[in-house]
Amino acid sequence: MAVSRKTAPIKKLPVKREGKSLVKKETKQKEVHTLEPPVKKAAKPRETKAEMNEKKELAKLLFLRNNISREELSFRIGVSRNTINAWVTEGKWEDLRTSLLTTKDELLRLLYEQLRNLNTAVMEGTGYPDSKQANTQKMITASIHDLETETNIGQVIQVAKEFTTWIAEDDFELMKTLIPLFDGFIKQRMKRN
Numbered sequence: 001m002a003v004s005r006k007t008a009p010i011k012k013l014p015v016k017r018e019g020k021s022l023v024k025k026e027t028k029q030k031e032v033h034t035l036e037p038p039v040k041k042a043a044k045p046r047e048t049k050a051e052m053n054e055k056k057e058l059a060k061l062l063f064l065r066n067n068i069s070r071e072e073l074s075f076r077i078g079v080s081r082n083t084i085n086a087w088v089t090e091g092k093w094e095d096l097r098t099s100l101l102t103t104k105d106e107l108l109r110l111l112y113e114q115l116r117n118l119n120t121a122v123m124e125g126t127g128y129p130d131s132k133q134a135n136t137q138k139m140i141t142a143s144i145h146d147l148e149t150e151t152n153i154g155q156v157i158q159v160a161k162e163f164t165t166w167i168a169e170d171d172f173e174l175m176k177t178l179i180p181l182f183d184g185f186i187k188q189r190m191k192r193n
Contacts, residue, residue, distance in 0.1 A: 108147050115141070
């Protein structure tokens with residue numbers, strides 16, 4: 001039981017004259033103690049497993065596509081930061097995000113840019129590559145060839161991402177059911193490689 005304190009009103013006494021000034025005399029305040037039951041806060045209802053899974057999938061989608069911080073994700077989804085950290089760690093979301101960022105098209109763009117910069121440097125010099133530059137050109141060209149002729153996991157992820165985005169425009173619930181299937185497919189492909 002909590003104890004609350006209430007103050008009784010102050011009693012004013014008549015004013016007395018002393019010399020040339022007026023002095024008011026007051027009695028001291030009296031404290032009155034009463035016992036009151038503590039106020040209980042209403043318990044927050046626990047979320048069902050289905051609701052938590054739905055939040056987890058939404059969190060994953062935002063984390064992978066929007067590149068937002070864990071703290072902001074925690075706020076937007078309405079779960080603790082520790083929960084977000086656990087989901088990111090368990091699901092290896094950081095690895096998936098990295099894979100999404102390093103798709104085949106992105107790698108090819110970077111390699112072509114490197115090759116263009118190297119060729120510009122050669123042309124600004126003697127017009128002919130030295131042995132180091134020639135070796136670098138050869139390695140970049142081989143990497144470009146490999147990327148253009150094989151399907152890698154980044155490309156599979158890119159197709160899954162584009163497909164789920166396309167599906168979400170018409171049927172968001174169907175997209176939510178497809179994401180775990182794509183995740184399983186991608187994880188299986190990663191184990192093979």
